């Protein structure tokens with residue numbers, strides 16, 4: 001599909017499923033060839049569920065674990081500026097090497113909030129991997145270690161990303177049509 005209409009808004013194709021697959025592979029290869037030991041991946045739900053699933057299938061590091069955290073900061077197509085933690089982490093994370101998995105880093109409020117939560121638990125190391133990054137919207141100082149693709153400040157959906165909960169099931173990533 002070249003275009004989709006969700007909640008009466010039109011979106012056009014932006015990143016194809018084949019390009020997504022090669023981006024995800026490239027992130028997995030970079031993580032595999034880093035020197036991280038026994039990583040605990042923490043995927044930020046709901047948006048990163050497909051990215052996390054596809055990435056994990058390509059991670060070959062011994063003693064790899066994955067857990068999930070759920071937060072929300074978006075209402076419609078604009079950030080609400082507030083992040084609520086909805087589901088916490090059950091694993092013992094003290095001293096762990098954590099890699100946060102995000103679908104997209106926009107202002108960085110979400111990632112900042114997660115980093116603060118993890119630092120309270122005395123983790124050893126925190127790395128961030130994101131499929132998409134909006135550098136012109138990013139307001140935080142924490143380095144994003146693994147970036148799939150940097151994009152302009154357009155609203156995107158598909159491959160896990162939603163517009164008011166719709167569009168997560170789409171294979172390609174679409175952007176709002178102007």
Ligand code: IMP
Nearest residue numbers: 047105106107108109110155156161162
């Ligand atoms: P931040 O806290 O401003 O960095 O926003 C990060 C979160 O907002 C992501 O995990 C997404 O769930 C959501 N988000 C940011 N930009 C988009 C977008 O373009 N489409 C869909 N969701 C987005």
Ligand code: MG
Nearest residue numbers: 045046047103
């Ligand atoms: Mg998200």
